[in-house]
Amino acid sequence: MEFGQGEDLDGLGLMAQVQTSSSYQPEVPVSFCNISGSIVSGKHDLPKFWVNEEVGLSEVRFSNGNTDQISSNKDGSSSWWKSASTSLERNKMKGRRKMREPRFCFQTRSDVDVLDDGYKWRKYGQKVVKNSLHPRSYYRCTHSNCRVKKRVERLSEDCRMVITTYEGRHNHTPCDDTNSDEQNCISSF
DNA sequence: CGGCTTTGACCTGCGC
DNA sequence: GCGCAGGTCAAAGCCG
Ligand SMILES: [Zn+2]
Numbered sequence: 415m416e417f418g419q420g421e422d423l424d425g426l427g428l429m430a431q432v433q434t435s436s437s438y439q440p441e442v443p444v445s446f447c448n449i450s451g452s453i454v455s456g457k458h459d460l461p462k463f464w465v466n467e468e469v470g471l472s473e474v475r476f477s478n479g480n481t482d483q484i485s486s487n488k489d490g491s492s493s494w495w496k497s498a499s500t501s502l503e504r505n506k507m508k509g510r511r512k513m514r515e516p517r518f519c520f521q522t523r524s525d526v527d528v529l530d531d532g533y534k535w536r537k538y539g540q541k542v543v544k545n546s547l548h549p550r551s552y553y554r555c556t557h558s559n560c561r562v563k564k565r566v567e568r569l570s571e572d573c574r575m576v577i578t579t580y581e582g583r584h585n586h587t588p589c590d591d592t593n594s595d596e597q598n599c600i601s602s603f
Numbered sequence: 604c605g606g607c608t609t610t611g612a613c614c615t616g617c618g619c
Numbered sequence: 620g621c622g623c624a625g626g627t628c629a630a631a632g633c634c635g
Contacts, residue, residue, distance in 0.1 A: 539627055
């Protein structure tokens with residue numbers, strides 16, 4: 415079941431500014447807006463989040479002032495973007511489309527599984543990874559033409575900490591209805 | 604009844 | 620070439 419329809423959703427260009435601009439003002443934050451507003455289950459904040467493009471070429475971090483500790487990486491083994499350091503052999507790229515989609519990594523504290531960030535997600539798999547004590551959940555956007563994927567993983571020692579990795583871009587809006595704000599931003603896509 | 608979660612099987616890439 | 624780890628699908632069951 416690969417990609418039946420050949421679409422070139424390459425929003426990389428948009429993302430590019432994210433890493434370069436010191437003044438975080440790209441479209442990405444838009445989602446955060448929804449997150450903060452839609453979250454009604456009892457979460458609080460987004461301590462930090464990373465925006466990784468492809469093989470971890472760039473990484474943007476936002477936090478209260480603590481720009482450090484990716485934490486458990488001290489042992490130099492575990493990393494969400496491990497592909498970047500451990501097996502960066504993917505340079506070959508096969509010659510076709512591989513992992514072209516950008517990855518947005520968010521680290522949130524005290525989060526429930528399926529946070530409503532404005533989109534509907536359907537869980538399509540769960541797997542336990544080696545470097546994590548807890549299983550990793552795979553979600554996919556329930557839209558027809560949107561194959562955005564989300565990967566949620568809990569930290570080994572901190573169950574209250576979850577890493578949410580978004581893969582790809584939505585080609586629709588969270589609430590395609592009577593919106594005229596943040597949506598505008600995304601519309602540019 | 605429909606949509607979504609769950610769980611095991613299956614596939615692929617990579618290392619050894 | 621085989622084994623491991625990670626990722627995805629699909630059937631069944633559950634919940635609304
Ligand atoms: Zn979507």
